[in-house]
Amino acid sequence: MKSIGKNVVIEDDVQIGENVxxxxxxxxxxxxxxxxxxxxxxxxxxxxxxxxxxxxxxxESKELPKLVIGNNVRIGSGCVIYRGAVLSDxxxxxxxxxxREDVEIGEGTIVGRGVAVENKCKIGKWVxxxxxxxxxxxxxxxxxxxxxxxxxxxxxxxxxxxxxxxKYFKGPHLKRxxxxxxxxxxxxxxxxxxxxxxxxxxxxxxxxxxxxxxxGTPAKYLKDVPKEQLLExxxxxxx
Numbered sequence: 001m002k003s004i005g006k007n008v009v010i011e012d013d014v015q016i017g018e019n020v021x022x023x024x025x026x027x028x029x030x031x032x033x034x035x036x037x038x039x040x041x042x043x044x045x046x047x048x049x050x051x052x053x054x055x056x057x058x059x060e061s062k063e064l065p066k067l068v069i070g071n072n073v074r075i076g077s078g079c080v081i082y083r084g085a086v087l088s089d090x091x092x093x094x095x096x097x098x099x100r101e102d103v104e105i106g107e108g109t110i111v112g113r114g115v116a117v118e119n120k121c122k123i124g125k126w127v128x129x130x131x132x133x134x135x136x137x138x139x140x141x142x143x144x145x146x147x148x149x150x151x152x153x154x155x156x157x158x159x160x161x162x163x164x165x166x167k168y169f170k171g172p173h174l175k176r177x178x179x180x181x182x183x184x185x186x187x188x189x190x191x192x193x194x195x196x197x198x199x200x201x202x203x204x205x206x207x208x209x210x211x212x213x214x215x216g217t218p219a220k221y222l223k224d225v226p227k228e229q230l231l232e233x234x235x236x237x238x239x
Contacts (some may be wrong), residue, residue: 005042014047023077031066031083038069041077041095048082050101050119064101076113094131106143121171126236130182139171144231147174148182148200155188175210177231184219195231 002016005024010016014028017036022028026040029047040046047067052060064084069075073087076095084101087093091105094113099105103117106125111117114132121135124143129135136153153172158165170189174180178192181200186192191207198204199215199222208214211230213222231237 011047017071029067029083031064032069033066034069035071035073035089037072038075039073040075041079043077044075044079044081046075046081048080050082070107082119088125100137112149124176126238136171138169140173142174142176142178144177144237145174146179148180148184150183151180152185154186157188172204178208195225197225 003021005022005026007025008022009027011028011030013030015033017034017038019037020034021039023040023042025043027045032047049064067081067083068086070087070089070091072090075093076097078096079093081099082101085099085103087105088107090108093111094115096113097111097115099111099117100119102120105111105123106127108125109123109127111129112131112133115129117123117135118137120137121139123141124145126143127141127145129147131149133147133149133151134153135141136155138155139153141147155169155171156165157168172186173191175192175194177195180186180198181202183200184198184202184204186204190204192198193208193210195211196208197213198208198219199213202215202219203217204214205218211225213225214220215222227233
């Protein structure tokens with residue numbers, strides 16, 4: 001059984017599972033696979049193909065695999081999810097979020113309102129990406145990480161200058177259980193260790209070891225993460 005709103009466009013080569021609810025003005029492009037018990041909000045576009053600007057450094061002109069949306073996924077209104085992405089079961093996508101091509105999002109992850117996940121990113125299981133966070137291309141966010149509102153990832157050390165920059169594009173890598181406070185900025189290629197914490201408003205210019213708290217501009221060691229806050233001591237942690 002499906003519930004389909006008004007003015008919905010569904011192109012050829014689309015697979016839709018059971019008990020799917022599709023809102024008004026939704027566009028589903030060819031090459032989309034939708035699992036069971038999925039909800040798609042009004043004015044959302046699924047399966048869009050990327051447009052490559054002449055100056056784009058990481059967008060490729062290539063044939064992309066299908067957009068795959070798992071079971072029990074909830075997608076808000078006004079979202080754009082590109083062909084070539086994979087959303088695992090029980091993912092939640094808030095209103096106006098954008099998920100680009102070549103992105104994997106693990107089970108149970110929350111992509112908040114207005115979040116942008118750029119291309120070639122891997123997001124793990126049970127991650128929280130809060131409102132208006134920016135996850136730059138070529139980033140890795142492992143399981144159980146928390147990224148607060150307005151956090152900015154970066155991947156270009158040269159800020160668009162010189163041909164040399166193409167050799168060094170790399171987004172941040174958040175290890176399992178890392179937490180990033182609101183409005184923090186993470187520089188290109190930085191690794192945030194397991195269970196580490198970055199304080200709100202910090203600018204992270206070097207790798208952060210596991211299980212410590214860093215704050216400031218540039219971010220520096222403040223103290224160790226309290227034992228009761230470690231991931232292994234949380235009731236929701238599944239190992």
